[in-house]
Structures are given as structure tokens and as C-alpha cells.
Amino acid sequence: MADALYGDDPEPGERLPAGRLCVPVRPGTRGCAIRLFRTPVGGRTAVAFTAPARLRAVLGADQAWIPLADPALRSLMEPLDVRELRVDPALTAPAPPTCVAAAPAPVSVPVSALVAESQSRPGPRQRPRPLTTLAG
Secondary structure, three states, rough: OOOOOOOOOOOOOOOOOEEEEEEEEEEEEEEEEEEEEEEEOOEEEEEEOOOOHHHHHOOOOOOOOEEEEHHHHHHHHHHHOOOOEEEEEOOOOOOOOOOOOOOHHHHHOOHHHHHHHHHOOOOOOOOOOOEEEEOO
């Protein structure tokens, strides 16, 4: 008996739900286009949801979608060289940027203190001046 090749398995390891899938789309110049996403490692993938409520829970109420069967969605993905399809994914937000140390807050110093300090140190050829107060 000949050994079956790994790819010739008649039963796929992961079964997708039969029937209609809710596929997110974006408006295009000639209708709508399926919306592609990135996996955590950077690969391109298509996503689909088994119910409109699941799609709204992940992508928001204003996300446009169309009903498609699995074979139709895969035929749309093929020319784009996208081979991965995730059904009912829980999308995650990108990691927040790393925190950068904030600049020190400016210090409020009265003008009279600045004038007093600059005038209190006589230079090598300066005579001490009397302190003056700025009226303001």
C-alpha cells in the first residue's frame, strides 16, 4: 500500500464553520474590497466572523461587511497571495509606545529674586549696587 502524502489528507485538521461568514470590507473605487489584517508576527491574513454580533464586538458597529461562504472568500484571497484565514479572532491593539522621561516642569521664580541675585554678586570690576524692587 502506498504511503499517503501529508497534504493528501482528505479530512482537514481544522474545520471551518459551514455556511455564511461575515467578512469585513472597506470601500473601494469599484465597489468594496475585503479587509486584510496582520498577524502578531507580521503575516497577512483575512478574517471572518460567524455572526454579525461577533464582528461588531471586535471591529465596531460601523465596520462594513458582506456575507461570503468560505470557498468564495478563499478565491478572493488567492490572487492577493494571502493563505491564512482566521475565523472569529480576538484582535489585539498594538503595544503602547515606550514611556519617555518627561522634561522637568518649569519653575516659577519671581522676577524680583532674579534681579536681586544678579545684582548681589559683584564682578571683578563692578561695585555692588543697591537692591531694587520692580513694581508690577
